[in-house]
Amino acid sequence: MPTVGTRLRATTQRLAEAGVPSPYHDAIVLIAHTLGLEPSYIRTAAARDDEWPPGADLDLLEARVTRRVDREPLQHITGKAYFRSLELQVGPGVFIPRPETEVVAGVAIAAAREALEMRGSVRVTDLCAGSGAIGISVATEVPEAQVSMVEASEEALVYLRLNARAQPADVRTRLRSVYGDARNCLRQFDSCADVVVTNPPYVPIDAVPRDPEVALHDPPQALYGLGNDGLEVPRAILDEAQRLLRVGGVVIMEHGDEQGPALRAYAESSEWWDDVRTLTDLNGRDRMLVATRVGV
Template structure:
């Protein structure tokens, strides 16, 4: 067994003892980061190669600092995004939300669909749509200055000329696009103020503004997304909104038929948990 594999095995045990949910994967990712390769390329690292920075990273991860803060990168669909303190780390479950939106856009009979991502954070959703629906005109909205800076950095790297970033509140943004948007998507803050996340990576590192929604149920921002989507969407356009796995029914009823919504649906993520709601506005 090579020295590197020995180190990864020892690191996996240490991370498991610290309660890290995916110890082997995280140990391999940290090794890949230190040796400047991808996880699938670890076999290319010369036998006997070792870097003390690996164990520095393992110590930080064992203290439950997010892996993405240590490496400075997060993988989302086909993108490698820059992330760190001040921005919400995109999650795998959100990839399913973005995937639904991408499929819907690809099926639209619209040459160059207009898309708005409300509360873009790192820009993960907006950039994925721009990458996978090349003719889409994507607008990303973010009011938090720290998150805005991360989104700006990622858009400069991956979406220059394809995503337009707006420093605005999702509740009253983009009046110039009223009635012209084909799809509005959002992963807004939705955790109720008294529901503190168990995982320290979330509780202690993700910005509170990206986690906790307003109102007793945490759905104040979802209500604002519904209102904005109703204002921006053309007849037949879609709203796509992520939520916590226990909020599907509540979010579903925030898109009522008497407000013009049709075809409301609940959707599950890859773990089988309720994850997002979609609705079509008005009639085509």
């Protein structure tokens, strides 16, 4: 029977040969998930070259490794995605949250805290909420925040509601999951939000992602923003954000690293926005538009 170290090395090699971007990490996660153990335990057991646990389901591990070799997302195989402090349920039909979006969530959290300090209460709207990664993070890290999460995909809404229900009661009671889009389902909240945050679809229609995990498995409606520049949907969402926000409220919108100037120009051409800025992610790439709603 091979040791844990032998199994880990063989799995890592298979994933590397398949072009998986992080073969060692993914091998550890797949083995840990199959054995029902923490990844840290697998690292330690591999370093000690412990014997492979008797009775472990090798067929199940092989099936999962094969799925990853075929470039199915690791998060679909484990059913989990990690985002800031959250463990989220994900699967086919919902966009897998990315590390760069954690920075967007952080800016929304800071804006919510500032609004809370100024007003004593804070309402946040997360548009194109997907799995709920941003909205639930805000509710978790800003304990007084009332958060509405809006999602137009029925498939994604399943995960959004599952993730909302999985939160502790003090967070869950401040979350509201809404099916539809801002234009049709949030009229009762016009001019109520202190913060609108969104990670909308923004990939140009002819810019097919290189990674099979994205191109073949992320839902197209969560990727492609329509129009030659991919900004038809983001521009429409920006127009809806001005309706939802109170005067002085802030919009935070994720975008591609080459789309900052175009989105900034669109916002600056409107009478509704002031203090229009582009902020970067941890890699120093343009990542989000931030603007303040003004009265006219």
